[in-house]
Amino acid sequence: MEIINNINNIKNKVAAVVTVGNFDGIHLGHQKVIDSLLEESKRLDAKSILITFNPSPKEFFRSEKKDMKLITTLNEKKKILSETKLDMLIIQLFNKEFAEKSPKDFIEKIILKYIDVKEIILGSTHTFGKNNDGDAKLLNELSRKHEFGIKVIDKLKNNGYNISSTNLRRLLATGEIDKMNYILGRKYALKGKIISGKQRGRNLGFPTLNLQPISSKKIIPKVGAYCVGISINNDVYNYNGMCNIGYNPTFNDKDLSVEVHSINGNIKNISGEEVEIKFHSWLRNENKFENEEKLIEQLKKDKSDCEKYFIQKNNPIKS
Numbered sequence: 001m002e003i004i005n006n007i008n009n010i011k012n013k014v015a016a017v018v019t020v021g022n023f024d025g026i027h028l029g030h031q032k033v034i035d036s037l038l039e040e041s042k043r044l045d046a047k048s049i050l051i052t053f054n055p056s057p058k059e060f061f062r063s064e065k066k067d068m069k070l071i072t073t074l075n076e077k078k079k080i081l082s083e084t085k086l087d088m089l090i091i092q093l094f095n096k097e098f099a100e101k102s103p104k105d106f107i108e109k110i111i112l113k114y115i116d117v118k119e120i121i122l123g124s125t126h127t128f129g130k131n132n133d134g135d136a137k138l139l140n141e142l143s144r145k146h147e148f149g150i151k152v153i154d155k156l157k158n159n160g161y162n163i164s165s166t167n168l169r170r171l172l173a174t175g176e177i178d179k180m181n182y183i184l185g186r187k188y189a190l191k192g193k194i195i196s197g198k199q200r201g202r203n204l205g206f207p208t209l210n211l212q213p214i215s216s217k218k219i220i221p222k223v224g225a226y227c228v229g230i231s232i233n234n235d236v237y238n239y240n241g242m243c244n245i246g247y248n249p250t251f252n253d254k255d256l257s258v259e260v261h262s263i264n265g266n267i268k269n270i271s272g273e274e275v276e277i278k279f280h281s282w283l284r285n286e287n288k289f290e291n292e293e294k295l296i297e298q299l300k301k302d303k304s305d306c307e308k309y310f311i312q313k314n315n316p317i318k319s
Contacts, residue, residue, distance in 0.1 A: 002088045003078060007051065010114045016047040016088070018111060019121040020128060022056045022165070025071035026080050028185045029123065029156040029163040036153055037121045038085055046118045047087040051111070052077065053094040059217075060094050069219040071168050076189075103134025107142050119149035175222035175282045187229065187278035190218060192258060194271050200251065201261060204292060206299050208244075208259040209267060209275060220245060220258065225283035227306040230260060231276045232267070240264045242306045243277055249288035250295050263303050264310075281309055 192211030201208035
């Protein structure tokens with residue numbers, strides 16, 4: 001997959017099938033659009049091009065009010081899309097000038113200027129251009145004028161789930177990881193660097209890795225305890241663990257921390273290394289315990305619950 005920053009940096013005008021959007025999460029609905037993009041590009045013997053934005057329009061318009069957290073950071077988006085058969089990813093700078101582009105100008109003076117568009121794929125609810133005034137109806141009019149095809153993908157409905165980035169954010173905020181992972185089509189992941197902690201976990205018999213998220217833009221799931229997979233420096237997920245996200249109320253801490261304990265192997269001191277955790281299942285809310293003994297008792301239960309979860313996952317009970 002070729003990655004190009006800004007559409008005007010395309011060297012040669014190529015025949016292509018195109019889709020445009022934020023694709024935050026690259027969930028099952030997004031994947032349906034991408035699958036259609038790849039199928040149509042093959043049918044038309046054209047390149048497949050996905051155009052996304054940095055920052056996303058929502059990030060741009062909310063920057064002065066409140067930071068917009070992301071389900072997938074730009075680097076994660078690049079990695080996930082690189083694992084598809086997509087030919088080209090265009091990362092378009094979204095700034096004040098670009099935000100003022102009318103939907104018609106966006107299609108005619110930007111996309112059609114640099115790409116020989118054979119077809120545009122878009123979701124049925126997708127809007128584009130200034131004030132989000134562009135939609136499938138306008139695109140259909142422009143397609144007749146400029147002789148390119150359009151294909152509108154209906155919103156995906158699957159097992160009654162609302163498959164959208166908005167719903168993913170809600171599920172992350174409520175800790176509903178199982179539903180979250182289903183809509184994503186993969187496990188939700190968080191990357192961080194290992195930093196020095198206060199050694200409390202080690203003193204309690206549960207040594208932990210303390211993660212500092214690599215991106216400040218990444219959404220951290222709801223405060224609480226989870227069963228997770230652990231990968232160090234992009235290695236295979238060969239550690240299972242339990243993760244606590246929270247403020248350690250038993251010790252009256254003020255700052256949010258992300259701590260991970262391996263339940264199937266001792267991880268040596270890897271301070272400064274990069275770790276990725278994948279969230280498998282929700283365990284419980286964060287609690288304040290009367291004393292360390294009560295906390296240790298709960299941690300033992302958490303470990304047992306995670307062990308049972310991973311045993312069941314690897315050896316599913318047949319109905």
